Amino acid sequence: MASEKVYDCIIIGAGLSGLVAARNLYRNGSDILVLEAQDRIGGRMVGKSLPSGQWIDQGGQWVGPTQDRFLNLLNEYKVKRFPTPSTGLKVLVFDGKRFEFDGFFQGHYEGEVPGVSKEEWLDATEAWTKFKKLSDELPEGHPFSGDKIEDLDSDTLERWIKDNTKTKFGHWYFSYMCRAVGFSGPSEPKEVSLLHALWGEKIASQSENPEAELLHGGAGQLPEKIASEFSSKIKINEPVHTISYGNGKVEVISQVSSYKTKYVIIAMPPHLAGHILYQPSLPALREQLTQRIPMGTCAKVLVSYKSPFWRKKGLAGIAIGNNKWVELCADSSDPETGVGVIAAFVAGDRYRKWQTLSESQRRDAVISDLKIYFGDEAGSYETFDEVNWPTNPWTGGGYTCFMPPGVWSSMGQALSSSIGPIYWAGTEMSDRWPGFFEGAIRTGEAAASDVMKLLE
Ligand SMILES: Cc1cc2nc3c(=O)[nH]c(=O)nc-3n(C[C@H](O)[C@H](O)[C@H](O)COP(=O)(O)OP(=O)(O)OC[C@H]3O[C@@H](n4cnc5c(N)ncnc54)[C@H](O)[C@@H]3O)c2cc1C
């Protein structure tokens, strides 16, 4: 049922980015409509409550001190934060050897060094210093032009790691950073452009401590809070499949209806924006770009316990290592509930093997790794939730996208340029904290502000 009404702006995608764009336009008095494909809003910002009263975040959960837009949003909606639990010894498991140590190393180093050999440690840290220097030298903004860009973009991260590390530990450490921590993605180092990994470190660095704090009640509570002022403007269960934008008229066609509008903000990962049919077709560069931007490969698993049992053993609940399935897990327990929660990640090639297992095998696989990290008590869990992001067709993976070799330097300029009445938002578009909540907010704000200027 097409209506004759013409909206000022239609926002497609009710993740954090689309919700922020919609809210800002709504507050400005614009006539908006939000169309969301899934039966809920929030996209990758989603959580649930466990029977114990503890919340878990199935998508993103952490915030760091330099993520100012996200911090502002949390203050505005009065969502309280607490320091990510980290007191106690961290665990490193490397090639079956288990080390407890009073320090940390994830791009930046603090405290005690884990018990690997001096040669292994120096290999990893010296290579990291080189990597960091190359990363610092990149120009500001999206990395599609400038000195060395083509050169750096023609290599994989894997090639660079092989050329710059000598030990198996050094090699694993970099691969782990790429797979478990990010540089956007996560991805295997063989899949990602060296340029993209360097850029990820520059604009979203672990040295800025993006996992410093967690939110009482979880990040998943935010979508409903943001949407509450304009909930009547949101339609869920309405995947958009076509946008016609010729002759100054814009028509947005969903599986349910069609709508006319002056402007559109598309707030979703680029590969999903590429699934929409555009009439007339988009410029060649943009069309080809969205064919080349894959989402990262990971599942997030949340395991809850009566209490954080690891603390009695002097452990922090933070563990990393080249175990068979889980290379990273972190204490995500809210001190107000007393419940213990470990968030564990299965990523890259490990994920691709893991997802061929049956449900009970997948559970046993994760739990057996948690036992290696934290002891047999890890087997006595209360709840087990796996969130298999690559199987959600309205996300396609997680945490975010990454660029394979050659994409940034050949067509990166098409990533965020608007096309006629069509504006792009979504964390993937950001040149600061892409792949984080912060990037989603920044691009949502920017798209709304561009459209507001045109509506004035
Ligand atoms: C496991 C995991 C852990 C993470 N951890 C953190 C963290 O700790 N801290 C952090 O800051 N970030 C984290 N992130 C990233 C963070 O969740 C995202 O950056 C952010 O939520 C993205 O918001 P968005 O609005 O850009 O995209 P999305 O949330 O993906 O929203 C896009 C929306 O568009 C909808 N959509 C898609 N196609 C269509 C269509 N054709 N028609 C209509 N609607 C459509 C989708 O259903 C979705 O709701 C994590 C992500 C994951 C998956």
Ligand SMILES: [Mg+2]
């Ligand atoms: Mg979201």
